[in-house]
Amino acid sequence: xxxxxxxxxxxxxxxxxxxxxxxxxxxxxxxxxxxxxxxxxxxxxxxxxxxxxxxxxxxxxxxxxxxxxxxxxxxxxxxxxxxxxxxxxxxxxxxxxxxxxxxxxxxxxxxxxxxxxxxxxxxxxxxxxxxxxxxxxxxxxxxxxxxxxxxxxxxxxxxxxxxxxxxxxxxxxxxxxxxxxxxxxxxxxxxxxxxxxxxxxxxxxxxxxxxxxxxxxxxxxxxxxxxxxxxxxxxx
Amino acid sequence: xxxxxxxxxxxxxxxxxxxxxxxxxxxxxxxxxxxxxxxxxxxxxxxxxxxxxxxxxxxxxxxxxxxxxxxxxxxxxxxxxxxxxxxxxxxxxxxxxxxxxxxxxxxxxxxxxxxxxxxxxxxxxxxxxxxxxxxxxxxxxxxxxxxxxxxxxxxxxxxxxxxxxxxxxxxxxxxxxxxxxxxxxxxxxxxxxxxxxxxxxxxxxxxxxxxxxxxxxxxxxxxxxxxxxxxxxxxxxxxxxxxxxxxxxxxxxxxxxxxxxxxxxxxxxxxxxxxxxxxxxxxxxxxxxxxxxxxxxxxxxxxxxxxxxxxxxxxxxxxxxxxxxxxxxxxxxxxxxxxxxxxxxxxxxx
Numbered sequence: 001x002x003x004x005x006x007x008x009x010x011x012x013x014x015x016x017x018x019x020x021x022x023x024x025x026x027x028x029x030x031x032x033x034x035x036x037x038x039x040x041x042x043x044x045x046x047x048x049x050x051x052x053x054x055x056x057x058x059x060x061x062x063x064x065x066x067x068x069x070x071x072x073x074x075x076x077x078x079x080x081x082x083x084x085x086x087x088x089x090x091x092x093x094x095x096x097x098x099x100x101x102x103x104x105x106x107x108x109x110x111x112x113x114x115x116x117x118x119x120x121x122x123x124x125x126x127x128x129x130x131x132x133x134x135x136x137x138x139x140x141x142x143x144x145x146x147x148x149x150x151x152x153x154x155x156x157x158x159x160x161x162x163x164x165x166x167x168x169x170x171x172x173x174x175x176x177x178x179x180x181x182x183x184x185x186x187x188x189x190x191x192x193x194x195x196x197x198x199x200x201x202x203x204x205x206x207x208x209x210x211x212x213x214x215x216x217x218x219x220x221x222x223x224x225x226x227x228x229x230x231x232x233x234x235x236x
Numbered sequence: 237x238x239x240x241x242x243x244x245x246x247x248x249x250x251x252x253x254x255x256x257x258x259x260x261x262x263x264x265x266x267x268x269x270x271x272x273x274x275x276x277x278x279x280x281x282x283x284x285x286x287x288x289x290x291x292x293x294x295x296x297x298x299x300x301x302x303x304x305x306x307x308x309x310x311x312x313x314x315x316x317x318x319x320x321x322x323x324x325x326x327x328x329x330x331x332x333x334x335x336x337x338x339x340x341x342x343x344x345x346x347x348x349x350x351x352x353x354x355x356x357x358x359x360x361x362x363x364x365x366x367x368x369x370x371x372x373x374x375x376x377x378x379x380x381x382x383x384x385x386x387x388x389x390x391x392x393x394x395x396x397x398x399x400x401x402x403x404x405x406x407x408x409x410x411x412x413x414x415x416x417x418x419x420x421x422x423x424x425x426x427x428x429x430x431x432x433x434x435x436x437x438x439x440x441x442x443x444x445x446x447x448x449x450x451x452x453x454x455x456x457x458x459x460x461x462x463x464x465x466x467x468x469x470x471x472x473x474x475x476x477x478x479x480x481x482x483x484x485x486x487x488x489x490x491x492x493x494x495x496x497x498x499x500x501x502x503x504x505x506x507x508x509x510x511x512x513x514x515x516x517x518x519x520x521x522x523x524x525x526x527x528x529x530x531x532x533x534x535x536x537x538x539x540x541x542x543x544x545x546x547x548x549x550x551x552x553x554x555x556x557x558x559x560x561x562x563x564x565x566x567x568x569x570x571x572x573x574x575x576x577x578x579x580x581x582x583x584x585x586x
Binding site: 018021022023024025037040041044045046047048049051052055058065066069124125128129131132135136138139140142143205208209210211212214215216217218219220221222223225227228230231232 | 311312313314315318321322325328329332333336378380382385386388389392393411412413415416417420421424425438441442443444445446448451452456457460461474477478480481484495497500502504505506512513514515516517518520521524526528529532533535536539540543
């Protein structure tokens with residue numbers, strides 16, 4: 001029962017969503033299904049918050065490796081919630097709002113929550129994102145080792161694309177003179193880069209995307225027909 | 237209650253179900269009368285449930301649709317502009333279902349071996365030998381994404397293998413709903429492996445919805461615990477390379493798969509095995525080994541064949557157009573290209 005009902009709901013709603021794509025009057029039903037998902041996901045978020053607290057509290061109490069980070073996580077979690085819920089630093093935006101306590105929006109510019117986002121969260125995320133450059137370099141170093149013919153081809157293609165992306169006209173024109181005096185020089189490498197990107201990369205990506213589309217159809221059918229229910233815990 | 241006898245009873249139920257082909261309630265509804273193992277009670281129950289759902293879901297849906305259609309002058313129940321797209325959808329779905337039914341009736345189908353999937357048991361075995369945990373990341377998107385669902389389906393197989401070898405499996409999630417589904421999948425897999433005590437819900441936990449917060453936590457765990465095998469199967473964005481490089485740094489055997497074409501090169505560069513696009517969706521069926529699911533994979537191949545034929549047809553028409561253009565109409569306007577129909581209807585989805 002605990003598995004049959006969810007599968008039936010998934011099947012019926014899934015088929016309605018497919019039909020709605022071709023039948024305009026069913027589009028509001030699709031919207032309702034999306035609203036339901038939002039409601040369920042919001043409830044689940046509370047579950048996630050509770051799980052986060054329990055998980056880190058357990059780590060702290062067991063003195064597991066990295067328990068100090070758990071303390072920082074929990075402190076940040078509770079401080080952010082408190083600042084957001086109590087609307088620290090938020091002021092009413094209109095005269096009507098003056099009558100009501102805590103009537104200003106919590107994300108208001110200058111509020112505590114805004115400050116945390118702007119000056120703590122945002123820089124940390126930017127820092128993490130910036131690290132990506134080093135990871136790309138490290139992965140590229142390993143991938144472009146010329147150990148066989150395929151790797152050499154990959155390396156050459158990568159070099160062409162890399163050089164073609166630069167804005168230096170002398171490099172990308174291979175130091176060739178312009179065809180007519182006063183005109184812009186040729187861009188053999190830049191053109192080659194564009195050719196590689198538009199022809200080989202696009203063709204490869206489209207081939208993968210066709211496969212993905214067919215895979216999505218087959219997986220969706222497996223789910224809608226209840227053939228594969230391992231995502232719900234199988235038959236148990 | 238005797239714990240062992242309880243476990244044995246559960247195992248017996250599982251074995252009976254596996255022997256009977258593990259048919260779902262929905263199949264029993266569709267194929268009533270063809271299956272001797274479908275007991276009447278179950279069919280009656282599913283019929284009752286279906287009737288209840290029809291009453292709760294379908295009728296309100298239709299009445300709502302009727303209301304919205306009623307507000308317009310003429311009720312248009314089918315968007316005729318999408319006819320070709322609808323026919324294509326029906327054709328592909330029909331092919332997949334026919335192949336499933338053929339496989340169920342015993343027709344053997346060859347499915348090519350996928351290196352990444354064959355290496356899964358090797359990865360779990362390696363972790364067992366080294367006495368280190370396994371990491372499974374089901375992507376960073378919610379369960380409404382098909383990639384995440386595909387990842388969870390593979391999780392079920394990996395968890396079963398890990399339970400059989402008694403190797404700890406860590407599943408950090410970035411969505412609470414995914415955490416709930418992952419717990420269900422791992423618990424069921426442990427039960428199916430005959431090791432209900434293996435399931436530890438603390439190992440499947442929620443971290444944060446925030447992309448880089450999640451990455452920081454998972455990478456930190458990887459550097460501390462040094463897992464021997466890492467699985468990254470689901471929907472990934474910029475974090476793919478962070479995770480794969482961290483796994484590489486700790487010397488783990490890595491198997492990744494995603495349908496995000498922009499992230500595939502990162503996984504290919506940093507992981508030992510990569511499931512490219514459709515292979516991720518085929519993984520669960522492939523690992524299950526069930527004839528019906530393998531038949532679906534064959535149906536996919538027929539879809540690919542249809543795509544190839546369409547591509548060749550479209551390319552031929554486009555070449556013909558460029559070699560000998562159609563010229564102008566009597567009014568002096570350029571006639572549309574021969575390949576225009578394919579561009580307008582098939583490629584643009586009607």
